[in-house]
Amino acid sequence: MTTTVEQSPQNPVVPDRPNGVPPQQHSLWSRISAFLMSHVRQSGMVVALCAIVLLFQVWTSGILLKPLNVTNIIQQNGYILVLAIGMVIVIISGHIDLSVGSIAGFIGAMSGVLMVSHGMPWPVGVVLCIGMGALIGAWQGFWIAYVGIPSFIVTLGGMLVFRGATQYLLEGQSIAPMPHGLEQVSSGFLPEIGVNSVYHWPTVILGAVMMVAALVTQIRRRRSQLRYGQEVLATPLFIAKCAAIVAALAVVTLLLASYRGVPIVGIILVVLTLVYAFVMRNTVLGRQVYAVGGNAAAAQLSGIRNKWVTLLVFVNMGALAAVAGLLFAARLNSATPQAGINFELEAIAAAFIGGASSSGGVGTVLGAIVGGLVLGVLNNGMSILGIGSDVQQVIKGLVLLAAVGFDVYNRRKGGR
Amino acid sequence: MTTLLEMRGITKQFPGVKALSEVDLTVRRGEIHAICGENGAGKSTLMKVLSGVYPHGSYDGQILLDGSECEFKDIRGSERAGIVIIHQELALVPYLSIAENLYLGNELARRGVIGWDRTLSEAKTLLERVGLRESPQTRIADIGVGKQQLVEIAKALAKDVRLLILDEPTAALNDSDSRHLLDLIVELREHGITSIIISHKLNEVTRVADSITVLRDGRTIETLAVNDELTEDRIVRGMVGRDLTHRFPPRPQREIGDVAFAVANWTVLHPIDQHRKVVDDVSVDVRAGEIVGIAGLMGAGRTELAMSVFGRTYGKYVSGKVFKEGREISTRSVSEAIKNGIAYATEDRKHLGLNLMDSIAKSITLPSLRKVSRRMVINEHDEARVAEEYRTSMRIKASSANVSTGKLSGGNQQKVVLSKWLFTDPDVLILDEPTRGIDVGAKYEIYTFINELAARGKAVIVVSSELPELLGLCDRIYTLNEGRLTGEIARADATQETLMRHMMKGRAQ
Numbered sequence: 017m018t019t020t021v022e023q024s025p026q027n028p029v030v031p032d033r034p035n036g037v038p039p040q041q042h043s044l045w046s047r048i049s050a051f052l053m054s055h056v057r058q059s060g061m062v063v064a065l066c067a068i069v070l071l072f073q074v075w076t077s078g079i080l081l082k083p084l085n086v087t088n089i090i091q092q093n094g095y096i097l098v099l100a101i102g103m104v105i106v107i108i109s110g111h112i113d114l115s116v117g118s119i120a121g122f123i124g125a126m127s128g129v130l131m132v133s134h135g136m137p138w139p140v141g142v143v144l145c146i147g148m149g150a151l152i153g154a155w156q157g158f159w160i161a162y163v164g165i166p167s168f169i170v171t172l173g174g175m176l177v178f179r180g181a182t183q184y185l186l187e188g189q190s191i192a193p194m195p196h197g198l199e200q201v202s203s204g205f206l207p208e209i210g211v212n213s214v215y216h217w218p219t220v221i222l223g224a225v226m227m228v229a230a231l232v233t234q235i236r237r238r239r240s241q242l243r244y245g246q247e248v249l250a251t252p253l254f255i256a257k258c259a260a261i262v263a264a265l266a267v268v269t270l271l272l273a274s275y276r277g278v279p280i281v282g283i284i285l286v287v288l289t290l291v292y293a294f295v296m297r298n299t300v301l302g303r304q305v306y307a308v309g310g311n312a313a314a315a316q317l318s319g320i321r322n323k324w325v326t327l328l329v330f331v332n333m334g335a336l337a338a339v340a341g342l343l344f345a346a347r348l349n350s351a352t353p354q355a356g357i358n359f360e361l362e363a364i365a366a367a368f369i370g371g372a373s374s375s376g377g378v379g380t381v382l383g384a385i386v387g388g389l390v391l392g393v394l395n396n397g398m399s400i401l402g403i404g405s406d407v408q409q410v411i412k413g414l415v416l417l418a419a420v421g422f423d424v425y426n427r428r429k430g431g432r
Numbered sequence: 433m434t435t436l437l438e439m440r441g442i443t444k445q446f447p448g449v450k451a452l453s454e455v456d457l458t459v460r461r462g463e464i465h466a467i468c469g470e471n472g473a474g475k476s477t478l479m480k481v482l483s484g485v486y487p488h489g490s491y492d493g494q495i496l497l498d499g500s501e502c503e504f505k506d507i508r509g510s511e512r513a514g515i516v517i518i519h520q521e522l523a524l525v526p527y528l529s530i531a532e533n534l535y536l537g538n539e540l541a542r543r544g545v546i547g548w549d550r551t552l553s554e555a556k557t558l559l560e561r562v563g564l565r566e567s568p569q570t571r572i573a574d575i576g577v578g579k580q581q582l583v584e585i586a587k588a589l590a591k592d593v594r595l596l597i598l599d600e601p602t603a604a605l606n607d608s609d610s611r612h613l614l615d616l617i618v619e620l621r622e623h624g625i626t627s628i629i630i631s632h633k634l635n636e637v638t639r640v641a642d643s644i645t646v647l648r649d650g651r652t653i654e655t656l657a658v659n660d661e662l663t664e665d666r667i668v669r670g671m672v673g674r675d676l677t678h679r680f681p682p683r684p685q686r687e688i689g690d691v692a693f694a695v696a697n698w699t700v701l702h703p704i705d706q707h708r709k710v711v712d713d714v715s716v717d718v719r720a721g722e723i724v725g726i727a728g729l730m731g732a733g734r735t736e737l738a739m740s741v742f743g744r745t746y747g748k749y750v751s752g753k754v755f756k757e758g759r760e761i762s763t764r765s766v767s768e769a770i771k772n773g774i775a776y777a778t779e780d781r782k783h784l785g786l787n788l789m790d791s792i793a794k795s796i797t798l799p800s801l802r803k804v805s806r807r808m809v810i811n812e813h814d815e816a817r818v819a820e821e822y823r824t825s826m827r828i829k830a831s832s833a834n835v836s837t838g839k840l841s842g843g844n845q846q847k848v849v850l851s852k853w854l855f856t857d858p859d860v861l862i863l864d865e866p867t868r869g870i871d872v873g874a875k876y877e878i879y880t881f882i883n884e885l886a887a888r889g890k891a892v893i894v895v896s897s898e899l900p901e902l903l904g905l906c907d908r909i910y911t912l913n914e915g916r917l918t919g920e921i922a923r924a925d926a927t928q929e930t931l932m933r934h935m936m937k938g939r940a941q
Contacts, residue, residue: 299808300809303794306787306790307794313784314786315787315798317742317745317766317778317784318798319765319767319770320798321765377789377790
């Protein structure tokens with residue numbers, strides 16, 4: 017069957033590569049495009065948020081960014097954003113939690129029963145409620161992590177269980193009013209000092225402190241990145257980025273300061289966001305959550321206790337759901353059986369709009385906050401315009417689809 | 433013998449990379465034609481051009497089948513012309529039956545209604561042709577990889593294949609399954625089916641192929657006819673562009689110390705079938721500065737032994753003890769094993785070894801995050817520095833340590849896995865198939881690293897299916913068969929034949 021040896025004369029065997037390694041195939045071009053891709057994914061949603069804000073600012077003839085309305089947006093969306101923080105961590109770990117709305121409702125009901133019906137001092141009640149939320153999270157986390165039931169099923173069950181438990185606790189009735197102290201957490205403001213002037217001074221000071229802190233952090237990070245020879249943004253871009261951050265902070269500060277100051281919810285949100293962003297980005301635990309979600313088997317063989325990490329993620333989600341439930345009850349100033357319905361869907365949507373991946377291992381806390389704000393601004397803007405809730409839902413659904421579609425499209429282009 | 437296929441001057445460009453330049457390939461009717469080359473030489477790209485994965489117009493050059501030019505727009509187009517490609521990752525649906533898979537996308541249906549009787553009877557005939565004795569109604573998930581490969585070939589036969597392309601068909605198969613598969617390809621040749629096989633396994637290539645085309649850096653280097661004078665070294669020379677008289681680095685003088693690590697009377701049950709002992713009363717040891725091999729056919733219990741010792745990550749532990757430097761230690765969990773200075777680099781780096789989304793840096797520090805953090809807060813700069821050190825010292829080819837591991841070649845991924853375990857600072861390294869699926873040049877580098885580790889006094893256990901690799905690397909080789917230890921052979925006495933004899937010992941033929 018075999019006949020001739022076809023040696024190709026024009027291609028002699030040249031010993032050109034001493035190590036037998038293939039040549040560098042990743043050219044400058046692919047490196048630049050990869051760099052751009054990763055930044056499109058990071059900043060795409062921020063750009064989208066700015067665009068939506070501008071659009072509605074124009075459409076509502078300037079009502080959107082009126083100081084009163086900005087305060088409203090923060091107070092209306094606080095509990096969803098708190099849930100979104102927990103949810104994005106759950107999603108990064110490769111799971112989902114459908115029960116958070118019911119848990120929030122249940123905790124709201126529990127707070128009403130404890131603080132109103134039994135007259136418990138509200139700070140004690142808050143601690144008990146958050147503890148209960150963590151306990152519920154541990155219960156669900158146990159079934160998910162240690163028994164191995166898919167989180168979708170466990171939390172679908174939890175959704176039904178705690179919705180029922182809410183109605184049982186409240187016997188179908190609302191309990192009102194909530195203690196004044198708790199109510200203030202949700203609708204109060206940073207107290208004014210001294211005489212009432214045009215601007216709310218504590219807010220201005222707080223804003224200034226945050227601007228300085230943000231600048232210092234940015235500059236320090238860049239400096240040490242340079243020292244360790246890592247890739248950094250070009251100087252003009254970096255300056256533009258810093259200017260944008262400062263400008264955004266200044267605008268929000270002045271807007272809030274010209275109404276009644278920073279709402280307490282806003283402070284809680286900022287603190288939670290910063291803490292969780294730090295935990296997920298800079299701590300061992302955060303890294304382990306990404307590892308478990310990205311490749312559970314590889315994480316386990318690297319000595320990570322997957323089950324424990326998963327349990328912690330759900331304990332945290334439960335505690336944050338409790339915080340959200342308390343904020344919502346405080347805002348309504350009553351505990352109602354309907355509290356928390358569909359919260360889980362808003363939180364999940366926020367996480368995905370913010371760039372989380374349904375297969376786990378990808379997502380950021382800041383992204384989820386931006387995603388939640390996109391939804392919040394849409395809600396608020398469309399309500400000002402008097403668009404019915406039917407159309408609002410359709411639009412929000414399409415935004416979710418578009419955001420994730422954009423992400424998938426980018427990833428596919430980046431992967432090839 | 434006439435020419436069946438001619439590919440002329442094929443050039444395929446990706447953004448910034450020329451994957452193929454002016455490649456010529458001539459395949460004669462009724463031959464088995466092998467394509468050899470290092471990873472990245474362009475073999476798979478060439479086959480994707482041929483099978484229409486890259487449609488006509490996205491490349492330059494001509495494809496002539498039976499002398500007439502073909503312009504395939506997609507895979508369906510090439511299949512209509514009788515060209516079927518079987519990819520490395522099998523494209524079977526695990527929870528459908530063999531018969532359903534055979535006719536997937538090609539159903540024997542009338543007006544959209546499947547004729548099950550006809551499907552089953554024809555499936556049976558096809559399975560007989562490939563020598564697979566399984567009911568057509570068996571689920572794919574219930575048969576092994578070897579049999580799945582046969583199903584893929586049967587599926588190709590169902591499409592009236594004239595030219596069968598197999599991409600690394602035996603990479604995941606054990607020796608007897610490989611032999612069966614290759615025999616089948618030879619048999620199909622008798623029935624007029626021409627095959628192209630892409631393979632790294634040169635011994636198989638020289639056994640079954642009639643001619644071999646060698647690619648390097650996206651170019652055709654040469655086409656060789658297979659005869660008795662053609663040696664594997666001759667093929668390798670074409671692949672790497674130099675004589676590879678030394679496929680293994682010279683062994684440095686090293687001092688072999690006391691027993692550093694020992695596993696005694698280790699027994700493990702199968703995770704599902706708890707009557708089956710996957711590892712049965714096995715005792716092995718390794719000395720400081722020594723490289724010990726573990727040989728065995730697939731299913732012999734090598735990986736199972738290694739993984740169960742490393743944090744009991746496989747099966748159900750029954751009995752056995754682990755000793756380090758004479759003291760009994762616990763390796764009940766992975767973190768305990770790591771803490772005791774043991775590292776295990778898995779055979780399956782894509783699924784068990786790396787999170788392919790993560791960067792090189794994050795992959796390297798994952799098992800030892802505490803080393804780059806203080807009070808549980810990671811110091812990103814320490815991490816970057818460590819990653820950079822390993823990137824340089826292990827010669828990982830990537831523009832920076834922030835590149836995600838999914839974008840690296842197999843050899844570079846394996847270097848990341850090794851770096852990751854070296855950073856845990858182990859005394860004992862268990863390396864499971866350390867060179868699986870990586871090219872000759874990278875293999876040589878990995879062997880050099882392994883030698884260096886031993887020279888630095890580490891105790892190294894190498895689990896491998898490639899006997900030449902064990903012979904070229906190890907001081908001592910254990911053989912396993914069906915979960916039992918069947919031999920312990922010193923380097924001086926070890927040949928492929930003696931090893932194989934021990935690996936088959938006690939096996940019912």
